Amino acid sequence: MAIESRQWTLASRPTGLVGPEHFNLGNTTVGEPGEGELLVKNLYLSFDPTQRGWLNDGPGYMDPVQIGAPMIGSGLAQVIESNNPDFAPGDIVNGTLPWQDYAILRNEGMMPLTKASTDFPLTWNFSVFGITTLTAYFGLTEVGAIKEGDTVLISGAAGATGSAAAQMARIMGAGKIIGVAGGPEKCDWIVKEGSCDAAIDYKNDDVAAKVLELAPEGVDLFYDNTGGPILDAVLANLADGARVVVCGGIASGYSSWTMPEGPKNYLFLILKSARMEGFLLFTYAEKFPQAMADIGKWVQEGKLAVHETISEGLENAPAALQGLFTGKNTGKAILKLADPE
Amino acid sequence: MAIESRQWTLASRPTGLVGPEHFNLGNTTVGEPGEGELLVKNLYLSFDPTQRGWLNDGPGYMDPVQIGAPMIGSGLAQVIESNNPDFAPGDIVNGTLPWQDYAILRNEGMMPLTKASTDFPLTWNFSVFGITTLTAYFGLTEVGAIKEGDTVLISGAAGATGSAAAQMARIMGAGKIIGVAGGPEKCDWIVKEGSCDAAIDYKNDDVAAKVLELAPEGVDLFYDNTGGPILDAVLANLADGARVVVCGGIASGYSSWTMPEGPKNYLFLILKSARMEGFLLFTYAEKFPQAMADIGKWVQEGKLAVHETISEGLENAPAALQGLFTGKNTGKAILKLADPE
Numbered sequence: 001m002a003i004e005s006r007q008w009t010l011a012s013r014p015t016g017l018v019g020p021e022h023f024n025l026g027n028t029t030v031g032e033p034g035e036g037e038l039l040v041k042n043l044y045l046s047f048d049p050t051q052r053g054w055l056n057d058g059p060g061y062m063d064p065v066q067i068g069a070p071m072i073g074s075g076l077a078q079v080i081e082s083n084n085p086d087f088a089p090g091d092i093v094n095g096t097l098p099w100q101d102y103a104i105l106r107n108e109g110m111m112p113l114t115k116a117s118t119d120f121p122l123t124w125n126f127s128v129f130g131i132t133t134l135t136a137y138f139g140l141t142e143v144g145a146i147k148e149g150d151t152v153l154i155s156g157a158a159g160a161t162g163s164a165a166a167q168m169a170r171i172m173g174a175g176k177i178i179g180v181a182g183g184p185e186k187c188d189w190i191v192k193e194g195s196c197d198a199a200i201d202y203k204n205d206d207v208a209a210k211v212l213e214l215a216p217e218g219v220d221l222f223y224d225n226t227g228g229p230i231l232d233a234v235l236a237n238l239a240d241g242a243r244v245v246v247c248g249g250i251a252s253g254y255s256s257w258t259m260p261e262g263p264k265n266y267l268f269l270i271l272k273s274a275r276m277e278g279f280l281l282f283t284y285a286e287k288f289p290q291a292m293a294d295i296g297k298w299v300q301e302g303k304l305a306v307h308e309t310i311s312e313g314l315e316n317a318p319a320a321l322q323g324l325f326t327g328k329n330t331g332k333a334i335l336k337l338a339d340p341e
Numbered sequence: 342m343a344i345e346s347r348q349w350t351l352a353s354r355p356t357g358l359v360g361p362e363h364f365n366l367g368n369t370t371v372g373e374p375g376e377g378e379l380l381v382k383n384l385y386l387s388f389d390p391t392q393r394g395w396l397n398d399g400p401g402y403m404d405p406v407q408i409g410a411p412m413i414g415s416g417l418a419q420v421i422e423s424n425n426p427d428f429a430p431g432d433i434v435n436g437t438l439p440w441q442d443y444a445i446l447r448n449e450g451m452m453p454l455t456k457a458s459t460d461f462p463l464t465w466n467f468s469v470f471g472i473t474t475l476t477a478y479f480g481l482t483e484v485g486a487i488k489e490g491d492t493v494l495i496s497g498a499a500g501a502t503g504s505a506a507a508q509m510a511r512i513m514g515a516g517k518i519i520g521v522a523g524g525p526e527k528c529d530w531i532v533k534e535g536s537c538d539a540a541i542d543y544k545n546d547d548v549a550a551k552v553l554e555l556a557p558e559g560v561d562l563f564y565d566n567t568g569g570p571i572l573d574a575v576l577a578n579l580a581d582g583a584r585v586v587v588c589g590g591i592a593s594g595y596s597s598w599t600m601p602e603g604p605k606n607y608l609f610l611i612l613k614s615a616r617m618e619g620f621l622l623f624t625y626a627e628k629f630p631q632a633m634a635d636i637g638k639w640v641q642e643g644k645l646a647v648h649e650t651i652s653e654g655l656e657n658a659p660a661a662l663q664g665l666f667t668g669k670n671t672g673k674a675i676l677k678l679a680d681p682e
């Protein structure tokens with residue numbers, strides 16, 4: 001069996017904002033699965049800021065995507081043919097997929113293929129039960145050492161990780177939660193739907209003044225998804241012993257691991273005996289089961305809501321990726337390719 | 342008794358490098374000590390980068406020095422008259438002094454007056470047994486979590502804190518110690534006298550290339566006294582789980598708690614699950630006795646050497662302070678005013 005499939009390949013390396021111009025949509029023939037391989041139909045693609053880093057020909061936690069090679073990302077797919085005893089036709093698998101209609105998968109790499117849960121809507125495998133929620137969980141607990149009563153500030157608060165972080169900060173006992181988002185609609189959303197007590201609109205507010213006004217005693221825990229001027233504003237208004245969780249730098253567009261401007265105010269770390277700490281999620285792999293159990297309980301109890309923005313059609317994959325950096329979505333950005341059979 | 346004394350007052354607030362032009366040398370009359378006060382003759386002044394911060398009219402851990410008020414700093418003085426039962430005439434006291442020949446002291450403020458030890462040369466109260474050694478001690482242990490075999494990099498390695506940090510990193514089991522200093526003479530000194538295995542000359546070397554060359558497996562612990570391009574170079578070459586101890590920002594001249602350029606490479610903290618952490622020494626006040634016991638033992642065993650640069654004459658106080666930021670000294674910068682009686 002040979003199946004014709006559309007396929008997005010990397011056309012050129014973006015230096016700034018990634019967009020459709022950096023990818024080519026072509027066709028490929030997907031052949032028979034080899035030993036240990038699966039032939040799958042892709043159902044959903046998930047978009048994460050970290051994918052931008054895979055496009056740089058520089059240091060990273062995995063090899064960069066090569067020019068001309070298929071673009072990849074987290075996704076869900078349904079098995080058509082299997083040469084792997086762990087998976088049977090009809091199974092829905094969760095793993096790293098090429099941006100294609102059909103694909104051959106091999107169980108290798110950083111993120112092993114697993115069977116997706118079908119106990120709830122499929123997209124929840126990415127959103128509330130996906131790596132962004134796990135990232136927020138460990139960012140708050142292991143890195144941020146969140147404490148009862150903390151004043152927590154979250155940038156990118158309408159995004160997948162940020163909105164999960166805001167909700168879990170509430171569950172974990174934060175005193176006040178301040179979210180940063182772009183534009184009045186999103187600011188409205190993070191307060192009404194996203195567990196934030198107050199919002200800062202980085203596109204319209206004087207961010208530094210707002211941080212001071214909303215956190216007059218200083219910020220205990222800053223969960224930073226963006227970097228840039230927001231980071232500097234918060235560094236100048238930390239509480240004693242504050243923790244800055246460096247989760248991402250969307251403001252850089254992830255053109256590299258270098259920001260156009262570093263945090264000029266980082267010396268306030270001295271004045272406040274504070275720290276900035278980064279992390280890769282897989283550092284905490286051993287603790288995933290406990291985290292998933294907590295997250296599952298919170299969803300069941302109605303404490304943790306599911307936030308998704310779902311678009312459709314493989315042809316829209318590059319635009320969906322770009323949307324992460326231009327603030328197009330609230331919650332998890334997902335692209336639907338096909339329904340399972 | 343009324344004594345005529347010279348006195349340095351703050352003439353204007355420096356915006357960049359501090360120098361003699363920001364101070365006035367005048368005369369004052371020192372009168373009788375009031376209740377609880379001491380009349381003292383000042384013997385030594387100590388110079389610390391943190392003093393630069395006291396000159397800014399902005400946030401800090403203590404009130405700024407006011408324009409027209411006497412400049413202050415750590416120092417040693419001998420008691421002439423005492424209205425405080427804890428101190429007798431002839432005693433040598435260690436505390437915060439005005440930059441004067443004679444002064445009235447009150448036992449108040451952050452740094453209490455204590456009797457200086459006379460079991461060793463008086464200046465050792467500042468140098469090897471002073472706050473810079475304590476700062477390096479807690480920076481390495483509590484903040485830097487130094488481990489056996491660590492590759493340790495130290496900026497400002499010829500300075501008081503840096504040279505203490507290099508020596509103690511060796512005592513604490515560091516695998517390789519790389520020091521950064523300005524100019525071939527100092528680089529020579531930090532290797533020959535200062536416990537460093539290798540030196541980087543920030544004035545002449547390609548710092549980023551040298552960091553890569555000397556720490557091919559990455560830097561485990563960076564003890565940063567300077568900030569600036571050195572910090573960016575090290576951030577791009579951290580080992581997994583690295584710790585960056587933010588001790589100072591001499592490169593900023595401490596014109597504020599804001600650096601002219603922040604560390605653009607701070608997102609590497611994510612890639613390496615690493616952290617940057619600042620601290621104020623007094624956070625660890627409860628642990629000072631243990632630290633001083635360790636330091637005393639190391640001095641006795643000949644493992645920790647005394648590094649001082651001593652100049653003379655009250656008229657040279659502003660120049661001595663400026664020297665901290667222009668790289669004039671190796672080890673602790675001290676100014677001698679008078680011999681004890």
